[in-house]
Amino acid sequence: MKQHDVLEILGQQIKPGENATLSFNVAKLHTQNSIDVPIIIERSKKKGPTVLITAGIHGDEVNGVEIVRQIISKEINKPKCGTIICIPVINVFGFIRMDRVFPDGRDLNRVFPGTASGSLASRVAHLLITEIVPHADLIIDFHTGGADRFNAAQIRIVKNQPDLYKLATVFGAPFIFYSKNLNKSFRNTCYKMGIPMLLFEGGKSFNIDTTITNSGVNGVKRVLNHFNMLRTKFKVSKPKRDVVKILDSKWIRANYSGMFKPAVKLNAFVTKGTVLGNITDPYGSFNHFVKAPIDGFIFNVNESPIIYQGDAIFHISTKIK
Ligand SMILES: [Zn+2]
Numbered sequence: 001m002k003q004h005d006v007l008e009i010l011g012q013q014i015k016p017g018e019n020a021t022l023s024f025n026v027a028k029l030h031t032q033n034s035i036d037v038p039i040i041i042e043r044s045k046k047k048g049p050t051v052l053i054t055a056g057i058h059g060d061e062v063n064g065v066e067i068v069r070q071i072i073s074k075e076i077n078k079p080k081c082g083t084i085i086c087i088p089v090i091n092v093f094g095f096i097r098m099d100r101v102f103p104d105g106r107d108l109n110r111v112f113p114g115t116a117s118g119s120l121a122s123r124v125a126h127l128l129i130t131e132i133v134p135h136a137d138l139i140i141d142f143h144t145g146g147a148d149r150f151n152a153a154q155i156r157i158v159k160n161q162p163d164l165y166k167l168a169t170v171f172g173a174p175f176i177f178y179s180k181n182l183n184k185s186f187r188n189t190c191y192k193m194g195i196p197m198l199l200f201e202g203g204k205s206f207n208i209d210t211t212i213t214n215s216g217v218n219g220v221k222r223v224l225n226h227f228n229m230l231r232t233k234f235k236v237s238k239p240k241r242d243v244v245k246i247l248d249s250k251w252i253r254a255n256y257s258g259m260f261k262p263a264v265k266l267n268a269f270v271t272k273g274t275v276l277g278n279i280t281d282p283y284g285s286f287n288h289f290v291k292a293p294i295d296g297f298i299f300n301v302n303e304s305p306i307i308y309q310g311d312a313i314f315h316i317s318t319k320i321k
Pocket residue numbers: 057058061142143144
């Protein structure tokens with residue numbers, strides 16, 4: 001554990017018992033307005049771990065931002081010991097433009113670790129990796145599903161990492177989904193630096209869902225409690241059911257283009273042949289039922305009312321533990 005006496009971030013010193021709001025100074029908008037990427041730091045006088053909580057790497061993933069916002073506004077981020085650093089919106093540029101990517105079209109999560117002289121996204125990645133990440137003992141990074149594909153609340157980790165698996169279980173989201181680290185992603189860079197990350201996926205873009213938000217906030221409380229960092233005024237709830245570990249999965253794709261209505265509830269376990277939804281055309285001439293090809297948990301549902309043949313419409317587990 002990195003028991004910081006004095007924490008120095010972006011040239012500013014923050015002592016135990018102090019708090020600070022700092023900002024990355026990366027680039028201005030084209031209108032010359034300055035852009036702040038607020039970094040909210042809370043330190044206890046008591047020594048303890050440093051937890052970094054981030055969201056908004058993708059500017060359209062508002063639900064993650066809402067989770068970190070609640071953690072700050074409820075003062076869950078004022079630790080009993082150690083330090084909590086919150087960055088609710090890493091990609092402020094995308095968030096302003098209501099866009100997943102940076103103004104130059106780059107996906108921040110594919111340019112890590114970044115460079116000081118690279119593209120705008122690359123510079124933001126570089127600052128995050130050099131100034132903030134090295135101080136952290138654990139990172140919790142919040143994401144949502146892409147477009148209309150609604151993710152069940154899940155923690156994504158790589159296989160064969162017992163410590164990470166333990167923390168993912170403590171977090172208590174309904175699912176742990178084993179997924180490989182993508183090249184040049186935030187998670188992969190932190191992994192190479194030896195800093196564990198719990199990557200949360202839940203909900204879909206441009207959406208705030210109460211169940212997903214609660215799952216994220218409760219998970220953070222459980223993890224902080226595990227490190228004895230959560231103040232006693234907060235109650236820690238047990239997960240409603242045992243965490244399901246998804247070792248492997250597949251996407252069920254649409255066999256027809258048309259109007260799509262899912263019938264299955266997210267998080268449900270379905271047996272082979274269960275009707276998951278139906279696809280119709282606007283003229284009342286056909287109605288195709290989509291059936292489960294195997295037994296499994298449905299942990300992503302495409303909520304788009306219009307789909308094309310080949311679109312991913314359900315994510316189903318193929319191997320669980
Ligand atoms: Zn994302």
